[in-house]
Amino acid sequence: MxxxxxxxNPATGGDSAHVIIIPEASHNNWLTLMQENVKKSPKSLxxxxxxxxxxxxxxxxxxxxxxPEDFEPRIVSIGPYHQGEPHLKMxxxxxxxxxxxxxxxxxxxxxxxxxxxxxxxxxxNKIRESYSENIDCSSHKLIEMMILxxxxxxxxxxxxxxxxxxxxxxxxLTLPWILYxxxxxxxxLENQIPFFVLEVLFDLSKPPDSKDYPTFTExxxxxxxxxxxxxxxxxxxxxxxxxxEHLLGLFRSSFIPLSSQELAAxxxxxxxxxxxxxxxxxxxxxxxxLKQRKDAKSFLDIKFRTTKTRGLLEIPTLSLGYxxxxxxxxxxxxxxxxxxxxxxxxxxxxxxxxxxxxxxxxAGYLRDESIIETSxxxxxxxxxxxxxxxxxxxxxxxxxxxxxxFADVNEYCRxxxxxxxxxxxxxxxxxxxxxxxxxxxxFILIVTFIQGFYAVYAYVTPPS
Numbered sequence: 001m002x003x004x005x006x007x008x009n010p011a012t013g014g015d016s017a018h019v020i021i022i023p024e025a026s027h028n029n030w031l032t033l034m035q036e037n038v039k040k041s042p043k044s045l046x047x048x049x050x051x052x053x054x055x056x057x058x059x060x061x062x063x064x065x066x067x068p069e070d071f072e073p074r075i076v077s078i079g080p081y082h083q084g085e086p087h088l089k090m091x092x093x094x095x096x097x098x099x100x101x102x103x104x105x106x107x108x109x110x111x112x113x114x115x116x117x118x119x120x121x122x123x124x125n126k127i128r129e130s131y132s133e134n135i136d137c138s139s140h141k142l143i144e145m146m147i148l149x150x151x152x153x154x155x156x157x158x159x160x161x162x163x164x165x166x167x168x169x170x171x172x173l174t175l176p177w178i179l180y181x182x183x184x185x186x187x188x189l190e191n192q193i194p195f196f197v198l199e200v201l202f203d204l205s206k207p208p209d210s211k212d213y214p215t216f217t218e219x220x221x222x223x224x225x226x227x228x229x230x231x232x233x234x235x236x237x238x239x240x241x242x243x244x245e246h247l248l249g250l251f252r253s254s255f256i257p258l259s260s261q262e263l264a265a266x267x268x269x270x271x272x273x274x275x276x277x278x279x280x281x282x283x284x285x286x287x288x289x290l291k292q293r294k295d296a297k298s299f300l301d302i303k304f305r306t307t308k309t310r311g312l313l314e315i316p317t318l319s320l321g322y323x324x325x326x327x328x329x330x331x332x333x334x335x336x337x338x339x340x341x342x343x344x345x346x347x348x349x350x351x352x353x354x355x356x357x358x359x360x361x362x363a364g365y366l367r368d369e370s371i372i373e374t375s376x377x378x379x380x381x382x383x384x385x386x387x388x389x390x391x392x393x394x395x396x397x398x399x400x401x402x403x404x405x406f407a408d409v410n411e412y413c414r415x416x417x418x419x420x421x422x423x424x425x426x427x428x429x430x431x432x433x434x435x436x437x438x439x440x441x442x443f444i445l446i447v448t449f450i451q452g453f454y455a456v457y458a459y460v461t462p463p464s
Contacts, residue, residue: 049132055245098155183227192246257301279358348400354390
């Protein structure tokens, strides 16, 4: 296509005419190219990305800018998004070794690599639809990737779950930082393969007489509980049927409280931003005590109730560590991307904690009450974490599992009597010496009242 030529008229000081000369051959090439481009399907965001079958997404650049290192794998790539990156080569070299160990077991009951390939090849379209981006590789390369990555995960989980014997000096298991980093990388949204792929491979790798074998879900929970430990009574009952789209989705679902499966709308028609609650310091000033909830099965299970003298906001302990930090972030992005997650439990939990923690003093109070335990930084870093995570995410409090908690806390704070009573209790009963002073003052007031009463009584009814 030729460049346009312009005739300039000096008398008028401007352009008198624009003449565009396009050779016919160049014009035809341009039209052909445009028509071809119109027919092309988007690669960065598949047309299937809006379907419920799509569950593995790229993290939006707006969130990556805020958390540049928290969505990238550090030692292992799983799936297509980070395959072949040079810094992940170390673990890539061990994938073949782990696949060999799986095949050595399955060959004992006549299951070979060809069965692995055939059982996944029939699911190729479903695998491709699981990713929000176009997977630009051949069918054989895609299935090879699924087998290598899937068997690596299965062998790793079986070793940790003590289902198979392994070399006691295996470096992937004897070096603590490697296993911990693997746990972290396997919880990244961009670093997943579909859960149905893992289930197919796991079922093929089990011995025929494996009646007492744990389910794959149980192995997954056991593995990640090493990295994100929780009290034994918080680990989901084995009979509870958990589901997930991939490892991140499954582990996320294990934290969803059963009590919040049915969501209730907030007791208000207000704009959801008006439901945002005050930080710790202001809630305490309004008469609300924040307390560790010890009977919860998940750190998401937050309750608010009132007593005769105060409001009580009960929050389970959150242990913030290296892997927990990554897990929370990736759960939020997953909920922001996946169309099936209308409840967005992790998103609203982050918003809730971000409301509470506005200053270092707020974070320190929650730590003193054992609501937050941290091994990765100071109170200042806790404040930065919750404030940064809450930026750039979409949410609606009114339809969330915490809708009534937000509404009830705000209703309590708007009650003038609650605030007045809180100020009185804070002034006179917050410290032992002030409590003693208040009792003494009350005693003097009562004595003065009695003396006054008898003085008036004696004056009105003198003795006969």
